[in-house]
Amino acid sequence: MSAGYKTATTGLLEDYAxxxxxxxxxxxxxxxxxxxxxxxxxxxxxxxxxxxxxxxxWEHVQAEGEGDVSLEEWRAGIAATGIVWAPRLRTAPLWSAWPSVSSRIDPLEPAA
Incomplete structure (x- = not known):
């Protein structure tokens, strides 16, 4: 991240609440x-x-910098991993409609 490799992240809106x-x-x-x-x-x-x-x-997924080779791989990987919100995606009938938060980030400087 501090080298500028990750410039995006995604999470579920309900987690913010x-x-x-x-x-x-x-x-x-x-x-x-x-x-x-x-x-x-x-x-x-x-x-x-x-x-x-x-x-x-796909542009957002690439900016996450996790090395995924396609959007489909990223979606399948999220649903199959231990990411905190992944189990809910596997069990929700309409998981693809779940509100998500896509954030873009810019590394500014190393911490002092």
């Missing part, structure tokens, strides 16, 4: 933390869209 967390705002700056909770970079939110999971674009 469960965590009583508002959506990110354009221009909002945040600290990016490592696995131990230490700041490693500052990022800026450059885009936020709420759309059905099935409408997340």
């Amino acid at each position: 469960k965590e009583t967390e508002g959506l990110e705002c354009l221009g909002e700056r945040m600290a990016l933390l490592d696995g131990q909770g230490h700041p490693i970079a500052v990022i800026e939110i450059t885009g936020v869209e709420v759309k059905p999971f099935s409408e997340v674009t």
Whole structure:
């Protein structure tokens, strides 16, 4: 991330509500933390869209920087992995219509 490799992320809208967390705002700056909770970079939110999971674009998936080779692979991978919200996708009859949040991020600088 700090090298600019990941410039997007996706999550489910309902998770924002469960965590009583508002959506990110354009221009909002945040600290990016490592696995131990230490700041490693500052990022800026450059885009936020709420759309059905099935409408997340290939361009957005590529910007996530996870190495997926197609949109279909990404969708199948999400539904088959241990990602926190993946089990709900496997069991929901209309999972492709679930509202998702697609955010664009820009790494600004290493944390001081």
